[in-house]
Amino acid sequence: MTADNVGAMVRPDAVHRAVYVDPEVFALEQERIFRRAWMYVGHESEIPGPGDHVLSQLGPEEIILVRQHDGGFAALHNRCAHRGARVVVEPRGRHELFTCAYHAWSYALDGALDSVPLPEGYMHGKGLAGNPRAQGLAKVPRVESYRGFIFASHCAEGPGLREFLGGLAGIFDNMVDRAPGGALVQAGGRLRMAFRGNWKLFMENAVDLVHPGFVHGGSVAVARKSPHTADAPDMAGQTTQMLMANGLRLAEWDQVGLAAFPQGHVYMNGFYRGGVIGAERADPVFDRYRAALVDCHGEAKTRDVLAVDRFNNLIWPTLLVNSRFQTLRIVRPVAVDLTVVTSCCFRLEGAPAEMFELSLRFLNTASSAASLVASDDLEIFERCQRGLQDSASDWVDLSRGMHQDRVAADGSTEAPGTSELPIRTQLRAWQAHMVAAV
Amino acid sequence: MGAGDTVSVGPVPAWGAPTGGAPVSPAILLEVQAFLIDEACRLDEGRFGEWVDLFNEDGVYWVPSEPGQASPDDMLSIFYESKALLRLRAQRLAHPQTHAQVPRSRTHHHINNVSVADLGAGRYMAYSLLLVVEWRAGEQTLFSARCRHELQRGGEGLRIAGKRVDLLNCDAPHRAISVPF
Numbered sequence: 001m002t003a004d005n006v007g008a009m010v011r012p013d014a015v016h017r018a019v020y021v022d023p024e025v026f027a028l029e030q031e032r033i034f035r036r037a038w039m040y041v042g043h044e045s046e047i048p049g050p051g052d053h054v055l056s057q058l059g060p061e062e063i064i065l066v067r068q069h070d071g072g073f074a075a076l077h078n079r080c081a082h083r084g085a086r087v088v089v090e091p092r093g094r095h096e097l098f099t100c101a102y103h104a105w106s107y108a109l110d111g112a113l114d115s116v117p118l119p120e121g122y123m124h125g126k127g128l129a130g131n132p133r134a135q136g137l138a139k140v141p142r143v144e145s146y147r148g149f150i151f152a153s154h155c156a157e158g159p160g161l162r163e164f165l166g167g168l169a170g171i172f173d174n175m176v177d178r179a180p181g182g183a184l185v186q187a188g189g190r191l192r193m194a195f196r197g198n199w200k201l202f203m204e205n206a207v208d209l210v211h212p213g214f215v216h217g218g219s220v221a222v223a224r225k226s227p228h229t230a231d232a233p234d235m236a237g238q239t240t241q242m243l244m245a246n247g248l249r250l251a252e253w254d255q256v257g258l259a260a261f262p263q264g265h266v267y268m269n270g271f272y273r274g275g276v277i278g279a280e281r282a283d284p285v286f287d288r289y290r291a292a293l294v295d296c297h298g299e300a301k302t303r304d305v306l307a308v309d310r311f312n313n314l315i316w317p318t319l320l321v322n323s324r325f326q327t328l329r330i331v332r333p334v335a336v337d338l339t340v341v342t343s344c345c346f347r348l349e350g351a352p353a354e355m356f357e358l359s360l361r362f363l364n365t366a367s368s369a370a371s372l373v374a375s376d377d378l379e380i381f382e383r384c385q386r387g388l389q390d391s392a393s394d395w396v397d398l399s400r401g402m403h404q405d406r407v408a409a410d411g412s413t414e415a416p417g418t419s420e421l422p423i424r425t426q427l428r429a430w431q432a433h434m435v436a437a438v
Numbered sequence: 439m440g441a442g443d444t445v446s447v448g449p450v451p452a453w454g455a456p457t458g459g460a461p462v463s464p465a466i467l468l469e470v471q472a473f474l475i476d477e478a479c480r481l482d483e484g485r486f487g488e489w490v491d492l493f494n495e496d497g498v499y500w501v502p503s504e505p506g507q508a509s510p511d512d513m514l515s516i517f518y519e520s521k522a523l524l525r526l527r528a529q530r531l532a533h534p535q536t537h538a539q540v541p542r543s544r545t546h547h548h549i550n551n552v553s554v555a556d557l558g559a560g561r562y563m564a565y566s567l568l569l570v571v572e573w574r575a576g577e578q579t580l581f582s583a584r585c586r587h588e589l590q591r592g593g594e595g596l597r598i599a600g601k602r603v604d605l606l607n608c609d610a611p612h613r614a615i616s617v618p619f
Binding site: 187188189190191192193194195196214215217218219221222223225226239240243340341342343344345356357360363364368369370372374375376378379380382383 | 501503504507511512513514515516517518522523525526527529530533534535536537538540575609610611612613614615616618
């Protein structure tokens with residue numbers, strides 16, 4: 001099967017291995033998924049004032065995400081309109097103008113061409129006025145924020161951000177509502193890990209609840225024997241509790257609900273019970289946090305906000321959100337067989353400072369390249385990538401739990417935790433994008 | 439913290455800039471070098487439990503995620519582990535279901551440019567450059583780092599009160615890291 005009949009690569013209960021290993025399929029994904037879909041590019045707290053900017057990635061293109069003088073923001077292609085050099089090279093900064101180092105063409109915050117040395121030398125003495133080359137840095141047509149989370153799309157048309165987020169928009173509301181001060185601040189830097197495998201392997205695994213007992217069996221076994229299984233809110237306590245949580249029996253994973261949405265988004269419910277990682281805890285720090293939240297929302301809403309207990313919230317194609325620990329994981333497809341995952345977290349404004357340590361330790365434990373958990377996942381992804389090169393059979397079965405799908409009142413599909421519904425859902429969205437006319 | 443600040447020994451040690459402290463005698467320098475070489479051998483030979491034994495009970499192992507990172511408490515880290523967690527890590531490396539180590543890594547921990555400052559009261563700060571060459575599953579990977587060992591002399595000789603490893607490419611995307619630096 002070749003990229004020409006890409007639509008036939010996904011069946012209701014199976015997927016063709018080319019979807020993971022064929023470089024032509026990957027090239028087509030760049031055009032049909034990553035130049036169209038809404039994707040997360042940054043948080044408003046990263047660019048608080050006019051001229052503040054960060055470099056980000058929107059599909060195959062590097063963009064400059066920059067705060068405007070009017071408080072809005074723009075996403076600009078990082079390519080000089082003159083000779084094509086990358087204009088901004090530092091990952092973050094504040095500028096009034098972006099000036100290319102090559103021939104000093106400079107651009108305003110909205111990308112408009114500000115000045116050019118020797119303007120009369122261009123276009124046979126007519127200058128650059130009115131010339132397409134004078135249009136400045138190319139702008140990404142759609143950039144929008146939802147509750148401070150900025151998404152962009154290379155495509156001028158298509159569903160708006162709110163419609164695209166659909167049933168998963170609420171997870172951003174929940175993360176913001178967890179801040180007694182009503183706002184989140186991205187903090188703590190970033191962790192990056194890489195694997196020699198296709199990006200979809202990571203996204204599918206994030207909502208595959210059969211793998212933890214097998215892939216993470218080693219860390220579960222040693223954590224269970226550790227003396228640090230008490231509820232002490234120390235660093236060993238949180239990490240040990242997180243490791244042990246992966247040790248549910250299959251029947252228990254089945255009780256962790258899954259919900260899937262037409263856009264390809266999926267969420268899995270939480271599975272952390274008790275201890276410092278439980279949804280509510282009994283310790284002085286959490287008491288102070290909860291009291292601040294009640295001051296902000298009142299008791300009833302506070303209870304509702306804290307009751308939202310979901311683990312991975314997958315915004316198709318490449319974002320994973322955890323509102324309880326205030327984290328994002330952003331997946332970047334670099335090549336058909338190379339993926340980089342960047343993790344970051346948020347400080348809850350108005351919360352005790354100690355609450356942020358919970359987020360940091362969550363990512364230190366779960367998303368570092370040296371993680372006792374993730375390192376085993378990364379190894380499995382590389383084994384899948386190697387194994388899928390084998391041509392003995394072209395089809396990968398995805399039928400687990402198909403007979404258990406239930407359509408819920410809100411139009412989502414629900415399934416028990418061990419179902420492969422989340423993988424089928426993502427691949428259906430993949431197929432819909434890949435076959436749509438460009 | 440800046441140059442000249444005191445260096446504390448505790449559950450969350452602070453690491454100063456590589457200045458300060460008094461010079462040490464050649465005998466102490468040799469002793470510290472021998473300690474670092476012994477530590478490297480324990481890692482290269484897969485004796486991870488014995489590596490963890492080199493830490494004080496309240497010792498901490500830290501690999502920051504950003505160059506010049508000031509603290510592990512307000513920033514993400516590649517490793518930030520107490521002795522209890524290091525012990526857990528060593529036990530996991532010995533567990534047959536640790537897929538990330540099937541097959542196992544082979545490593546060489548090269549130690550260079552060692553200098554030592556005497557912090558008083560039986561405490562020393564050792565500065566070194568570390569080059570780790572790792573061979574696994576048909577591929578060789580290099581890590582270069584600057585290390586700071588805060589060492590404390592006790593009944594069993596020198597022990598690690600804190601070890602900070604600043605990888606040259608700490609902020610790069612890394613594939614799975616299993617063997618500590």
